[in-house]
Each structure stands twice: as structure tokens, then as C-alpha cells.
Amino acid sequence: MSAVDHFSFGFLTPALAYLMSSAGSMLGLLLTSRARLVGGREGRFWLAGAALAIGGTGIWTMHFIAMMGFAVTGTPIRYDVPLTVFSAALAVAVVGAGLFLVGRGGARPPYLLGGGALTGLGVAGMHYLGMAAMNMSGHLHYDPLVVVLSILIAIATATVALWFTLRVTGAWRIGGAALMMGAAVSGMHYTGMFAMSVELVPPSGPIPGSRALDFLLPLIVGLCVVTVGLLLLVILSPSEKELRGEIAFQARKAARDDEGAPEVNLFGTPRG
Structure with missing residues (x-):
């Protein structure tokens, strides 16, 4: 067995990977919070952005920033580009599926646990797919027990993350949840x-x-640019407080309109 070094650049890559994962998670939570408020077609747009932020930036980009510090003594490492790109698409797709599932069913256990299992298995699949994309002069071997442990961590992480997307609001709470x-x-x-x-x-x-x-570097930079674009979109759009005020105003207006409307029969014409 060859010596494997997970930290060939010291703690630079794990620190950057953690910061990127937290940033993507924070943006995703902000977007899901916005989606809960607006609902409808616009809400689905925000959920798609959240899937890109959490799956693309918070998970996939974190994974490959960490992989930049991975080295094996005695062999260079090359990456299968199509397989790596597919792993990015898989991360975004499974997070999106989990978000839409809990968005439909809320915190009810079948939806939350089902969404967590689906997303967690997908994230674990993205991880091992990304590792399978590595080419080197060597054969990879895996400890089955540690692999199972990593999958269980992925499912638990995904379930808690989906619960956060349903419950967490406010800058401080979102920041803590993202960390x-x-x-x-x-x-x-x-x-x-x-x-x-x-x-x-x-x-x-x-x-x-x-x-x-x-x-990898161009892909990571590209996802970071998209992340910054989504962040600017959140900053420039109405704040959560403003949205809540607008929703309350529209509800009061609708109630007043209903009170002033004439009573109608089954055919929609006024009675009397």
C-alpha cells in the first residue's frame, strides 16, 4: 500500500473547503427561507437556486477543494472530466429533489426522512463517483465499515439540513445552521x-x-461566480421583513375586498 496524504497543502484545503461548504449552505438556507415566503412559481425558482447553492457550492465544490490537497506517494493523479462533471450535476439534482420533496410534505416524517435518505445517498454517490473519477497507477481499496459510516453520516447530514431549510429563519440562526x-x-x-x-x-x-x-479550478471558479450572482440576487431583492409585510398587506386587502363584495349565487350573480 502506498502512503496517502489527505493534507498535502497542510490545513489550507480543509479550511477553504469548510468555508466554502458553510457559505453555500448559508446561501441555500437564505434561498429556501425566501421560497417558503413567496411560494408558487417564484418559490420554485428560489428552491432551484438553493439546490445549486447547497449541492453545487456547499457539497460538490467543498469536495473538490478538499481533493486539491489529496496526493498519493509514487503516482500522479489525473481526473476523468465527464465523470467529474456528472458528479457535480448529481449533487445539485439530489439536493433539489430533497428540497422539493420536503417543500411538498413539510416536516412530516415520511417526507423529511425520505428526502434525507434520497439526498444523503445521492451525496454519498457524488462523493464516491468523484473518487472513482481519479486515475492513477494504482488500485483503490475501501474499508466497507468506514464506507457505511460515511453513508450514514451523509444521510443524517442531509436530513438535518432539510429540516433546517423548513425551520430556520433570521440571519443569526441561518449563520449558525450553515456552520x-x-x-x-x-x-x-x-x-x-x-x-x-x-x-x-x-x-x-x-x-x-x-x-x-x-x-477543476475553472469549474470551481465558475460555481463561485454563480454563487456570488445568487447572493447578489438575494441582496437586491426585497428583504424577508419587507416580503412578510407585503404578504400581510395583501391578506388584509383581500379580507376587506371579501367583506365588501356582494353575496352571489351559484352562478356568480348577485342575490336579490
Whole structure:
């Protein structure tokens, strides 16, 4: 077995990965809070943005920032680009599915637990798919017990995250929840990484794939730009307090209109 180094740049990559995961989680919670208020088609738009923020930035970007610090003594590492891009799409899709599921069923246990299991299994699948995208002169081996533990952490993390999206409001609460989500996602990632060992084999030719800096960095930067765009959209749109005031005003206006409306029969014409 070859020596595996998860921190080849020291604690720079895990620290940056944690910050990115927390930032993506915070933005996702802000967007889901907005979606709960507005509802309808606009609410679905905010939920899609939340899926991109949590799945793309909070989970996938965190994973591959951490992978930038991963090295194996005795072999370079290359990445299968299509498989890596597919893992990003998978992360966004499963988070979106979980958000829409709990958005429909609320905190009722079948919906919350089902959404958590679906999202957690998808996140774990994204993680191991991303690791399968690595090409090197060696064979990967996994400790089954640690793999199962990482999957259970992913499911528990996803369930708690979905519960947060239903309940948490206010800047301080959202910030605290995002820090907890960042820690949980990072814990799942490194648990899965420690399940792996590498058995080196003699190289049979050039290792296929691309270097991490050649395509991961542009992808990460691109997702960060999208994240900043979503954040600006939240900042420039009406605040949660303003939205609540507008909703209350519309409700009072509708109640006044109903009180002043003439009584009608089944055909919609005034009685009398």
C-alpha cells in the first residue's frame, strides 16, 4: 500500500473547503427561507437556486477543494472530466429533489426522512463517483465499515439540513445552521476519504485524464461566480421583513375586498 496524504497543502484545503461548504449552505438556507415566503412559481425558482447553492457550492465544490490537497506517494493523479462533471450535476439534482420533496410534505416524517435518505445517498454517490473519477497507477481499496459510516453520516447530514431549510429563519440562526452543515459535510467527506487505501502498480503507459488544476479550478471558479450572482440576487431583492409585510398587506386587502363584495349565487350573480 502506498502512503496517502489527505493534507498535502497542510490545513489550507480543509479550511477553504469548510468555508466554502458553510457559505453555500448559508446561501441555500437564505434561498429556501425566501421560497417558503413567496411560494408558487417564484418559490420554485428560489428552491432551484438553493439546490445549486447547497449541492453545487456547499457539497460538490467543498469536495473538490478538499481533493486539491489529496496526493498519493509514487503516482500522479489525473481526473476523468465527464465523470467529474456528472458528479457535480448529481449533487445539485439530489439536493433539489430533497428540497422539493420536503417543500411538498413539510416536516412530516415520511417526507423529511425520505428526502434525507434520497439526498444523503445521492451525496454519498457524488462523493464516491468523484473518487472513482481519479486515475492513477494504482488500485483503490475501501474499508466497507468506514464506507457505511460515511453513508450514514451523509444521510443524517442531509436530513438535518432539510429540516433546517423548513425551520430556520433570521440571519443569526441561518449563520449558525450553515456552520453546522459545513462541519457535517466536511466530516462526511473526510470519513469517506479515510476509508480508502491505494495499492500501487507499475504504470503501463500515460495516465489518462486531466490534472486537477487544468479543469477543476475553472469549474470551481465558475460555481463561485454563480454563487456570488445568487447572493447578489438575494441582496437586491426585497428583504424577508419587507416580503412578510407585503404578504400581510395583501391578506388584509383581500379580507376587506371579501367583506365588501356582494353575496352571489351559484352562478356568480348577485342575490336579490
